[in-house]
Structures are given as structure tokens and as C-alpha cells.
Amino acid sequence: MIGRIGIRPNFWLFPVSLIVILGLASVSPAGLPGAHVAAARPPVQLSSFDIASAVPRPVEETTALSVQRDYAHAWQSLISALESNRADLLNEDFTGGARQQWAEAISLQQRNRLSRRIEDHGHHVRVTFYSPDGSAMEATDTADFDIQYYEGTRILFSEHVRTRYLVLLTPGENSWKLRILQEVPAS
């Protein structure tokens, strides 16, 4: 009996299945815990990375390339972490206060069944300080985002923001890590 039911073509089920599949596909990723599509997103782009005004030490070209790569990756991690509520995604790119504060934010999101989906439209980064011993780099980042705030699968609010961050990066073993990521009012 079971075999027959499994083999018998139930044509009336196809439209229903199609609707279900399309419906699932249109559901926001935040509605599918653990199945977020952040990995499928285009990588975060730095629209510009200006090292001309770095003081007191100029930023070497190779260092600039590393920082660009690592900073963009850090944003990628943060966006994925906030969307999928996985603080462990921060471990590779964040350290110190930044890791602690965002991990706490993610923990509270998870506890309250909340999430944030951020669509990144690019960053304009300007390095303002590079310490003489090379142990810290500060930059400002003007970024454009579309942010959707979710409770479960329900969108609570969407907004487009152009925002400015103050960033402090320090070199880790193999990469630059974000130590401070502080959003500041636009000057």
C-alpha cells in the first residue's frame, strides 16, 4: 500500500508543491535559522581605501592590501553573524572589545528570536592613524547599508543608512583584527 502510494503520480500535488517551494524561496533567510544565505552573497566591497592621511607612520602598500582584505572579511563575518546569530563567525576577524560587544548583541538577538539582515553597499575607508611601532591602525569608514530587522521570519523594520564608523585594527598572528568598531554620528 505504501509502495503504491509512493509510486502513483499525484498530478494534483505538483502545483501545490510548486507553491510551497516558491513560498519557501521567498521567505527571508532570517526565517530559516541556521540556513542563512550569507555565504552566497557577493563579498563586501571597499569602494575606496585611502592611506594618504595616515600619521605618524605611512602605511606600506603591502600592509594596506592586507588591511583591506581583512577589514572587508571582518564585515562579511559580522553581517553573516548578525543574520544567522552565530557569534563564532566573529572569532577569525574580531578581537577585544569589538568581539565581546558584538558577541553579546548576537547572544541577545538569539535569546529574543531577533536578527538583522544587512545588505552592504560599500565602504569608503580612510586611515587616519598608524602607530609608529605598527601595532595599531585607526580608520574612519563611511558605509551604506540596507538593514532589515527581524523577529523570527517577520520583518519589523527596514531602513537604508549611510553611517560612519571609527575603526581600530590591530595585527594578529596572520591577519589584522578589528578591535574597535564604533559607529559615530556623521560629522
Add this chain to the structure above:
Amino acid sequence: MFPLRRSLILGIVCATVLTCAAQVRVPATVQAGSGTTVQASGSGSTMLYLFGPGGALKREVQRGNIEISGQELKVAGRYTVIVDGDSASFFVTAAPLQKIAFVAHPSRVPAAASRAVQGSAFLFDGFQNLVLTPIPVTFRLAVEGDNGEERRTSSRDGVAWVQLNSGRRSGPAHFVVTSGAIQVRRIVQQVAADPCSIRMSALRAPDGNILVETAPVQDCSGNAVPDGTIVTFTSVDAAGRSAVDARIKRGIARAELPASRSATLSVAAGVVLGNEIHWGGGQ
């Protein structure tokens, strides 16, 4: 009569079918760790959501004045409040300076070296937020009992930095950064620089060898060059060239060169050459 009926109908529709937007008002900025009040128009209970860099809050509240505690606003940055589909944003700014993270470099530096000591100070409040308002910061580098060097500057975006000359005296220098009541100290060991000049004298040893000895070896500021610094004594005579490396011990280097009737003796430490002695032909 009609407006009342319309309000009643609207109220029933709002309550049953639609989510009626409440108008949300927030202050533009709030100091980290201080609470604030969110104003949501209307009455009755609703759900408040707060998204920020340090948290995500969901709470059933009564419309009107809604209190957000300082504990929930510790991290500086932009916070978005959502009530009934309406939202407002505000910034949490850093609280007053509480802590300075001070990076001094290097830990050991030659005396009287130009712009050789660097310090970077990162100014934080009590919640690990960078204090972004410009704050006067003073850096001071001095060996005890010495005037040392002091530089006043102002922080920018939470950072202040300095490059100072090392002092003329060797010894542990206190590198101190001060801002308001907060002071952080690091020790930078100032050591004698390269020898300034080396004076050598020579004597004949009982076995005929040549005993050579330096006067106390000092840098150009008069600091004794550290013990262990290598001094090379060289003798050139008809038989060839002999060189002996000796370490400075208690400020003086000594060595014994092979006996010779006539030789030219020289002394050097690093790139610094000392005096020459013509041995045997009259010194």
C-alpha cells in the same frame, strides 16, 4: 458623535486587523551607561524592539514614556528603536574618560636619540568605548632626577600620540601619559649610546706581552657604555696582525696583546675608533 464613532471603529480595526504605527521619539544622543526615555504615542501595551551594537532587546511595554536602562546602553553607536512598525534612531556616545591604553615603543633606547621614543594613547570610557571628543593629553619622559621632556597634545578620534627624544642620561626612564586624573606609566630603559671616543693606554706585562686598557668608555652624553660591550684591540707589527676582543667590565676593557718590539696598537668598539699607540718606537 461621528468622530467618536470613527475613532472607535479605527481603534477596533487597529486592535484586530492592522498594526497602527505609534510615533516614536528618542533623544538624539545618550551618554553610554545612562538610561533614556523613549516616547511612543498612544496608550496600551505594545512590543518595543531595540537594536544596537551591544544588544538586541524585545520587551512588552506600555505606550507613553518607556524607560531604557543604562545597562542596555553601554556600547557606543547607533541604536534603532522599533515600536508598532515605527522607528527612531539615536546615538550612544562614550562616557567620560576612565582608562588609557598606552603603548610605548621601544622598551630600550639609546640615550640622546632623536625622536626615538614613541607613545600611542587610546582613550576609553568605562565601557570600552573610544572617547572621541578631543581631550588634552600630556606625555612625559624622564629619568628620575632629570627634567626630561614633556609634550602636550590633544586626542583626536580617541587617540593621542607622541614622538620624543630620549634623554641624555641612561637609566630607567618613566614614560608617563596623563589626561585629567588618569595616568599610565611605562618604563623605557635608556642605555648609553655608542662610545663617543675611546682612550687606550699600554703597559709591558712581566712576561713581555703588552697590556692594553681603556679609560672608562662613555657615550657622548657621558654615560658609561654598558658592561659586556665588545672592544677590539689590534696590534700590527712585522710578524703580522693580532686582534683581541674584550668585553667592557666595570666601564673598562682590558686585554693582553702578544709581545712585540715595535707595533702599532689600535682600539675600536663598533664603528668608533680610539687612539693609536706606536709601541716600542716611543709611545
